[in-house]
Amino acid sequence: MTVDKDYRNTVCCPVLEDVEKKKQDLEDEIKQNLSRTKIIYNKVRERGSIYHEKFAKIYNDKCAYCGALWGLLPTESFEIDHYINEASFPDTTEGRIKAGRMENLVWSCTSCNRGKRGITIKAPYDELLNVDNGNIAAVFERDGDYYIRIRSTYQNDEFIRRFYEALHLNYETKRLDYMALQLERKYQTEKDEKKKHILGESLSLLLKRRNRISS
Numbered sequence: 001m002t003v004d005k006d007y008r009n010t011v012c013c014p015v016l017e018d019v020e021k022k023k024q025d026l027e028d029e030i031k032q033n034l035s036r037t038k039i040i041y042n043k044v045r046e047r048g049s050i051y052h053e054k055f056a057k058i059y060n061d062k063c064a065y066c067g068a069l070w071g072l073l074p075t076e077s078f079e080i081d082h083y084i085n086e087a088s089f090p091d092t093t094e095g096r097i098k099a100g101r102m103e104n105l106v107w108s109c110t111s112c113n114r115g116k117r118g119i120t121i122k123a124p125y126d127e128l129l130n131v132d133n134g135n136i137a138a139v140f141e142r143d144g145d146y147y148i149r150i151r152s153t154y155q156n157d158e159f160i161r162r163f164y165e166a167l168h169l170n171y172e173t174k175r176l177d178y179m180a181l182q183l184e185r186k187y188q189t190e191k192d193e194k195k196k197h198i199l200g201e202s203l204s205l206l207l208k209r210r211n212r213i214s215s
């Protein structure tokens, strides 16, 4: 699917590429190194572990739902999301293996992940909201003030609205995360020391405000 612009990215952000393939490769790697692994989720969830970091890299360290950057927020602000929530699977070992398979795991900020917990994604929404292939960018967009909005095609779709609200995609914090990301990229590439300093100050003020709102 081609969309004019992925709301999760600023102009400086690299787009997600071959996410499904990279996830498969990581799964193969885990299974090869840890041959007794049944539930992949347990191997990538652990903060500070190599597989946790490799998993984040597949998503360019950004929340697959809102685009917030891991590096700009506290480490514990991110976790592994079950795309189809665990409640949709039987409460058995087999069910947990299925829920925790690599294909069903997504890199997410805690705000999106926890908000999404009570939402059960069923067909056709599983394809429509697919974050790995970018389909979700055809459902939401970024408005002129950097807020995430539902695209006009889906304005009257009740499930999409519920999903949007549950993940707090309309929140000020999601807007500030985007602005921070934009500032950070400008800061990184600015050559002029004075301008760089101002950008750095602005970024730290913005992040302070963001963290005040979210706490």
Ligand SMILES: [Zn+2]
Residues within 6 Å of the ligand: 063, 064, 065, 066, 067, 068, 108, 109, 110, 111, 112, 113
């Ligand atoms: Zn998020």
